[in-house]
Amino acid sequence: xxxxxxxxxxxxxxxxxxxxxxxxxxxxxxxxxxxxxxxxxxxxxxxxxxxxxxxxxxxxxxxxxxxxxxxxxxxxxxxxxxxxxxxxxxxxxxxxxxxxxxxxxxxxxxxxxxxxxxxxxxxxxxxxxxxxxxxxxxxxxxxxxxxxxxxxxxxxxxxxxxxxxxxxxxxxxxxxxxxxxxxxxxxxxxxxxxxxxxxxxxxxxxxxxxxxxxxxxxxxxxxxxxxxxxxxxxxxxxx
Amino acid sequence: xxxxxxxxxxxxxxxxxxxxxxxxxxxxxxxxxxxxxxxxxxxxxxxxxxxxxxxxxxxxxxxxxxxxxxxxxxxxxxxxxxxxxxxxxxxxxxxxxxxxxxxxxxxxxxxxxxxxxxxxxxxxxxxxxxxxxxxxxxxxxxxxxxxxxxxxxxxxxxxxxxxxxxxxxxxxxxxxxxxxxxxxxxxxxxxxxxxxxxxxxxxxxxx
Numbered sequence: 304x305x306x307x308x309x310x311x312x313x314x315x316x317x318x319x320x321x322x323x324x325x326x327x328x329x330x331x332x333x334x335x336x337x338x339x340x341x342x343x344x345x346x347x348x349x350x351x352x353x354x355x356x357x358x359x360x361x362x363x364x365x366x367x368x369x370x371x372x373x374x375x376x377x378x379x380x381x382x383x384x385x386x387x388x389x390x391x392x393x394x395x396x397x398x399x400x401x402x403x404x405x406x407x408x409x410x411x412x413x414x415x416x417x418x419x420x421x422x423x424x425x426x427x428x429x430x431x432x433x434x435x436x437x438x439x440x441x442x443x444x445x446x447x448x449x450x451x452x453x454x455x456x457x458x459x460x461x462x463x464x465x466x467x468x469x470x471x472x473x474x475x476x477x478x479x480x481x482x483x484x485x486x487x488x489x490x491x492x493x494x495x496x497x498x499x500x501x502x503x504x505x506x507x508x509x510x511x512x513x514x515x516x517x518x519x520x521x522x523x524x525x526x527x528x529x530x531x532x533x534x535x536x537x538x539x540x541x542x
Numbered sequence: 543x544x545x546x547x548x549x550x551x552x553x554x555x556x557x558x559x560x561x562x563x564x565x566x567x568x569x570x571x572x573x574x575x576x577x578x579x580x581x582x583x584x585x586x587x588x589x590x591x592x593x594x595x596x597x598x599x600x601x602x603x604x605x606x607x608x609x610x611x612x613x614x615x616x617x618x619x620x621x622x623x624x625x626x627x628x629x630x631x632x633x634x635x636x637x638x639x640x641x642x643x644x645x646x647x648x649x650x651x652x653x654x655x656x657x658x659x660x661x662x663x664x665x666x667x668x669x670x671x672x673x674x675x676x677x678x679x680x681x682x683x684x685x686x687x688x689x690x691x692x693x694x695x696x697x698x699x700x701x702x703x704x705x706x707x708x709x710x711x712x713x714x715x716x717x718x719x720x721x722x723x724x725x726x727x728x729x730x731x732x733x734x735x736x737x738x739x740x741x742x743x744x745x746x747x748x749x
Contacts, residue, residue, distance in 0.1 A: 413561065447699050447700075450699060487562055523648075523700055525703070526703065526704070527560040528560070529560060530548060530563035530574075531570075531571065532699065532702065532706070533563055533565070534565065534570050535741060535742055535747055536745070538567070538571070539745040539747060
């Protein structure tokens, strides 16, 4: 099923692989896909491919041994690649303005913020944040929530210039990653993809974008988790 | 046991990013602990602190007067700011509802998390007045003390997270510290160890 007026803007990351494979698993395809950034892993969020095909779970886990472009070509999605490192790029902006979609599903690189340069186009950018908003803003919130709450969460938001400040479409809590599942590249990407599929299903059902509620001012911004805390989470008995 | 790499080298010139750190099991925590113990054992504490306080903060400027003045002048000296916050944390029953103190603590967390440096003074928009003045080790010690105090008062993970990073820097230049600075560093590292061991106990991790 083609998702009319919906564009996927994706870097070459594990998260993008998860989004694409999950959409294909549920029979969805964006009207158009824009790929950007380097195909070989040099930016945060990129990883050497490895297979996850032997995993069993209620969640859909991506097979990271399948390159992003291969999945897209296999299902004959309409796409183009833009040769740039940063998402805040004139070519990307001009393609988006030309396509004028109702929604951009955004899957960028870890260290890049989408700037007003793109957000001022007034095209809503849908971002799946791996944390319960507004409480857990910022980076690696999966781990902070793991330590403090013994669960994980994803919040779907429309991007605003401030870090994870956009209005919330949907939120969902998830159990801790099952033992043996890589939290960074597999579980984090899978739970984001899971909520994305819920959102797409809702958009298809309602035939319009989902209304979003502004966040209140509570919550903290978190920064990249220190390896000591990351190890404490992963070694936690409750894991 | 592997090597703990995050407190090696000149972390002011070449800061860690901590992005996607590999998981290395319990050995990693042992390596971290051993690395911190090595710093503690290698520094000779000649000068004992005369009291239980972190710092001699009796002459600290009033936090609210200082920060209000910054709003007018757009200039604040980091030593004054950190001492005033330490003093404030000592005397008040701080909680996150103290908006002004929470604001400044968050600003310091952000500043260090983003730059991994602390500068002599800050001007407009809390930007460093002179970017080259970032090697006053006493400021790193004071900053670490502030985050220790904030974590004791709140148990908020954002303070423990940034504290671990400041202390990586402190350990990286431990051989350059003065006797006075060493005495404070010892206290800070012992507190940090207690924080981590307490949290590991709560999470059921035996280090």
